[in-house]
Amino acid sequence: MIDYPQLLLMGAIAGFTVFLGLPVAILRNVSARVKGFLNAVSIGILVFLISDVLANAWTTVKDAASSAYAGQSSGTIALLDLTVMLAGLGLGLFMLTAYERRYAKALIVASAEPQKVVVSAEEVVDTLDSNRKRILLQRQQVAELLGNPYNLATMIAMSIGLHNFAEGLAIGQSYASGAVSLAVLLVIGFAAHNATEGFGIAGPLAASNERPTPSFLARMGLIAGGPTFLGTLIGSITASTFTKILFLSLAAGALIYVTLFMYNSGRRQTTNDVMMLGIFIGILAALLTDLIVSLGGL
Structure with missing residues (x-):
């Protein structure tokens, strides 16, 4: 029999096993093909997570609907479950859209210093006065955003953090x-899964030309793994099906958004064959991890 402090410690351990996959981010001197492959493996892991997260949320909603249809529970509760899931899925998608827009705007403002270009001896024009120049600048900055592995890793960590919060709720409840x-x-099952999720964060960083600092990797681990501890704490105090569904669907929406970004970026990094092979291996690794956990009775 474990006591309450031990439960919280185990919840923290389950979350922070995400750190086990992060060292992949410091790999260097790899070819462009290998970088594209690592990015594709991360995509494969995220594809599995999307399926897993949506399945967990939908099972809860479907069970509530089936119970209500059989007259065993309230139809209002079932409808609320469905509403929460759809709202969370939409919010997860648009939340990162807003984050991207804000980040891109900050980049544009930071770089929007008026520049004087001499056209002739008598005429000086301000290049930022042209709408065409401004549009081109915005497109350039957005492209920089999408290709920034640090920003992409942060969005992945945020998405996984939402998922892990829901896992923590399950432990606490x-x-x-x-x-x-x-x-x-x-705890044991989620710990095994989180180690794989860490590689999903590290993949885009390993594919970049800059080595991430230990402090950055630590922040990514805290963002992705810390919510498991918080979920365990909150779940042990109060039980809420709505909260579980909300955070699972939020995670699903955010993961879909990030995965599409990574796929678009990956297509420019490597060949389609390497891309598909990496995605396949990523899905396979996640499936095998899930199978091992299931066979272990977890």
Whole structure:
């Protein structure tokens, strides 16, 4: 029998196993083909996570709807579950859209210093007065945003953090309901999954030309893994199906957004064959991890 402090410690450990996959980000002296391959493997892992997260959220919603249809529970609750899932999915998609827009705007403002260009001996024009120049600048800055591996890694970490918060809720709620053994099994299972998720964050960084600093990797680990501890803490205090569905669907929407970005970027980094091979291996690695956890009774 574990006590409450031990539960919180285990919740933290389950989240911070994400650090196990982050050292891949410091790989250097790799070819462009290998960089594209690593990016594709990350995409494959994220594709699996999208499927897994959506399946977990949808199962909860579907069970509530089936129970309501059979007259065993309230139809209002089932409708609210569905509404929360759809709202969370949409919010997850548009949340990162807003983040991207704000980040791109900051880049544009930072670089929008008036520049004087001498056209003739008598005439000086301000290049930023031209709408065409401004549009081209915005497109250039947005392209820089999409190709920035640090920003991409941050968005992935945020998405995984939402997912891990929901996992933490499951751990805490299992403990609060008296199912201590289930809580322990969930910790072990989620810890195994999170190690794979760490590679999903590291992939874009390994594909870049700059080595990330230890402090940056530490921040990514905290953003992605820390919410597991917070979810465990909150889940042990209060149980809410709505909260679980909300954070799972938020994570799904955010992961879809990030994965599409990575795919568009990856197509420019390597050949389609290498891209598909990397995605396949990423999905395979995630599936095998999930299978091993399932066979272990977790």
